[in-house]
Amino acid sequence: MSEKAEENKGIAPDEEPIESREEVKRDFKGLLESTKVFLHDLLDIRPNTDQEATKEAIIADIPFKGHTSWILICSIFIASIGLNANSTAVVIGAMLISPLMGPILGVGLSLAINDIDTLRRSLKNFAVMVVLSVLTAYLFFAVFPLRDESSELLARTAPDIRDVLIAFFGGLALVIARAKRGTIASVIFGVAIATALMPPLCTVGFGIAIGNFEYAMGAMYLFTINTIFIALATFLIIKLLRFPMVRYANSQKRRRTARIASIIAILVMIPAGYTFYNVFQESRFKKQANDFISEKIMPYQFSKGGRFLKDFSTIEYNDGKDSSIELVFMGNETIPENIIDTWNAQKEEFSKLTQCDLRIIQGSNSAEVDQFKYVNELYESQKNQLLGKDDKIKLLESELSRLQKLAANQIPFAEISAEARANYENLLTLSYSQTITTDFNTLDTIPVFEVKWKPEVAQEQKQKDAVKLTDWLKLRLKDNKIQLKEVTMATTESTE
Structure with a gap:
């Protein structure tokens, strides 16, 4: 019997040899080391970073004068025209030539390396760029005769969590591309499009020009989000790549500068974190609100003619x-x-909607809603999604039929009252309302006119005039369901 057999003689059949377990551990450890090396080679950007060239390139893009100022003005005009014409392609073109990104990267770089002079120049040039951009956009929209609220404009007035993430990850991609030896131009262009700094500023000018400061504030909020998170991403990447700190001959000045840069960095991060939290909470609220509408409201079935x-x-x-x-x-x-009441109770099932106010606007007779306006807007919102002429014709026929039904229920009361006053001299007052009745199977709407006759008129004459007035109203309004109700003086006094 061999020595190996002798050694394993006393081992139970289901017991794994010690050497075998050790080999598995060594193989597993080797696999982890190989994976670690692979991921390090895959994701590490430090070896291919040119720190000096990156710093010089960012600082070179900070100044704002001469050619840069005219490029900015031209890009503002192009973006404003694109937003006004609702042209995405034109807006993208304006983003590509805009020089706004330079000072923002300068802020992030200067905070990361304690360069207070660069920070000062970046903030000054950034402020001038913003003011010039808003002023140019304001002048364009104030003078230009066409100032429609296009979807491209309205899209820049209500930022959400996606805008925060786009700005942050766009800023990361931009700085990483800038830091690479042989800058990746396509990444820079892509970030310019994704982060969209120019359109919000144009929308600010548009809001001021039309006097809608809610639009202006919403667009400025979006621009601020983009600016803060691009600068924050720049700061983090520069710190990660361990760019050398700016050295000062005076140690006291060096400490003071480092302290100032740290305070400013914290001041930038605090609103960034607060903004992210607020936008995240708003995003959760809107998601739950849309889920509530989809799950609880949309399944409701109308018995006749209603529509959500x-x-x-x-x-x-x-x-x-x-x-x-x-x-x-x-x-x-x-x-x-x-x-x-059931919808209000079901709303409590969603944690973010417990304090939310549910408002219902309904009915063709509601003073809160213009049915003709909504029919027109319904067509306008859907016409771009139609595939062909047949779909357009079907939609138009459907909405025209609905519009005719709505129009049939509208009473031209001003005209009716004027004609009634001219034809019936004994008429003192005339009022109109619609009464909703039900037999508990169906609902019906009855037009009811209330009349008050002059007190000196005999009862027999009142009855004759009432019959004639009722027949005239049915004929005039082409509605046999019209009812006439007399309001007596005694009823009026008791009501008062």
Whole structure:
């Protein structure tokens, strides 16, 4: 018997040899080391970083004078025209030639390396660029005769969590591309498009020009988000790559400069974190609101003619205070109160909606909603999604039929009252309302006119005039369901 056999003679059949376990451990450890080396070679950007060239390139893009100022003005005009014409391609072209990114990278670089002089120049040039951009956009929209609120403009008035992430990761990509030996120009162009610094400034000018400061504030908020997170990404990458700190001959000045740079960096990070938190909370609120609408509201079935207009319903966050969901319904059929109560109860199932106010705007007779406006907007919102002429014709026929039904229910009361006053001299007052009745199977709307006759008129004459007035109203309005109700003086006094 061999020596190996002798050694293994006393080992149970299901017991693994010690040497075998050791080999597995060595193989596993070797695999981890190989993976670590692979990932390090794959993701490490330090060996291929040219620190001096990167620093020089960023500092060279900070100055704002001469050619740069005219390039900025031209890019602002191009972006404004593109936003006004709702042309995405033109807006992208303006982003590519905009020089706004230079001072922002300068702020991030100077904070990371304690270069207070570069920080001062970056902030000064950045402020001049912003003011010039907003002023140029304002002058364009103030003078230009066409100032429609296009979708490209409105898209820059309400930032959300995606804008924060785009700005941060766009800033990371930009600085990494800048730091590489042989700068990757395509990445720089891509970041210029993705982060979209120019369009929000144009939208600020547009909001000021039309007097809508809510648009201007929303767009400036988006621009501020982009600026802060691009600068923050620059700061982090420069720190990660361990760029050398600026040396000062005076040790006291060096410490003071480092302290100032650190304070400014913290001041930049605090609003960045606060902004991210707020936008994240708003994003969660809107997601739950949309889930609530999809799961609880949209499945509701109308028995006749009603329609839920999701595109025209609004979700307002307002920093968590006085948040609201406004739902718009169109048609003659009203939503029963018990259904609305059920929706309010179901709203509590969503954690972010517990303090939210649910508002229901409904019915063709509601003073809060213009049915003709919504029919027109419904077509305008859907026409670009139609595939061909047949789809357009079907949609137009459907909405025209609905519009005709709505028009049939509209009473030209001013004209009717004037004609009635001219034809019936005994008429003192005339009022109109619609009464909703039900036999508990269907709902019906009855037009009701209330009349008050002059007190000196005999009762027999009142009855004759009432019959004639009723027949005339039915004929004039082409509605046999019209009812006439007399309001007596006694009723009026008791009401008062």
